[in-house]
Amino acid sequence: MPQDLSPVGPPHATRRLIxxxxxxxxxxxxxRALELLRSLPDVQTHLVLTASAARTIVEETDYEVNDVRALADEVHHAKDIGASISSGSFRTAGMLVAPCSIKTLSAVANCYGDELVARAADVCLKERRRVVLLLRETPLHAGHIELMAQAxxxxxxxMPPVPAFYHRPATLMDLVDQTVGRALDLFDIALPGTRRWGGGKARPPAP
Structure with missing residues (x-):
């Protein structure tokens, strides 16, 4: 049965994704996840954007932070532990953390919900909902690997955003979109443009 949704976002949304x-x-x-999800009328997005993320957006992209916030159906303050998504009774399809810092990985691994990103992720995990962490760090030391194992x-x-090349990417955005599409696959959200492996063109080796 469709979930009972609050009156925000697409009018016919049947799934919420954090x-x-x-x-x-x-x-x-x-x-890009937010941009691509806007084309899907059955998905309602709930965004949590940290102060560090706002700084990174300014440093790495041409987007304004307010324009990024406007891509989501609902925006929650990163320190608002009383937000709707901090409760398991607020039903969602899960949470995508993209990108995921080592600090956030550590909080998820250790159930340390001092801010909303970690709290919302922990709520999804306790409710047995999917949480996908696009961990962006390299190289990794043993502590990082232990945190990944515990999470x-x-x-x-x-899911570190490791680029694929079988779809013959021509631009940086081709690589980004392929990774985002594969991440959303994990929530059973299929983006029309996601390229999938269908078998190689090369002749198989002789027996």
């Missing part, structure tokens, strides 16, 4: 943008490099992933044990999916 999008968190944190201060790691790669703010364009979260921005995975908690139920999150750690």
């Amino acid at each position: 999008v968190g943008i944190t201060g790691a490099s790669g703010a364009i992933y979260g921005i 995975t044990r908690n139920g999150a999916i750690v």
